[in-house]
Amino acid sequence: MSPEKAEERAQAERRQYQAAWEKYRVYSAWYWLPSITFVPGVFFFGWLLSFFLNAGLAHGLVAFGWMALRMIGGQGYAQFRCPRCGSKFFAGKGFQTVFTNKSLNCGLPTYARDSTDRNQEDVF
Numbered sequence: 001m002s003p004e005k006a007e008e009r010a011q012a013e014r015r016q017y018q019a020a021w022e023k024y025r026v027y028s029a030w031y032w033l034p035s036i037t038f039v040p041g042v043f044f045f046g047w048l049l050s051f052f053l054n055a056g057l058a059h060g061l062v063a064f065g066w067m068a069l070r071m072i073g074g075q076g077y078a079q080f081r082c083p084r085c086g087s088k089f090f091a092g093k094g095f096q097t098v099f100t101n102k103s104l105n106c107g108l109p110t111y112a113r114d115s116t117d118r119n120q121e122d123v124f
């Protein structure tokens with residue numbers, strides 16, 4: 001392969017990774033924001049809605065809606081595919097966790113610029 005062709009291919013890969021991490025960033029927000037804000041959010045919006053409805057029903061409705069949002073919004077995150085190996089980023093052999101910053105299949109760190117990028121320190 002000519003050096004120009006190789007460079008072209010490397011650039012295409014970097015663009016592809018960049019696009020994948022953009023998606024990852026959005027999915028991540030849709031997963032973590034509703035997760036972290038669940039308790040204060042349900043208290044606050046339940047309290048607001050309780051001016052119009054029975055307090056128990058109001059809080060129940062808000063909690064249900066919040067969980068649905070978290071479940072639907074979080075799907076993209078939980079199902080996110082690693083740009084290098086194409087497997088689910090958060091699913092290893094026989095287990096799943098979102099508390100990782102690298103692909104559980106190939107070890108690609110999050111926000112890696114390309115398939116050879118193993119250093120997380122210099123990507124930020």
Ligand SMILES: [Zn+2]
Binds near residue numbers: 085
């Ligand atoms: Zn991978």
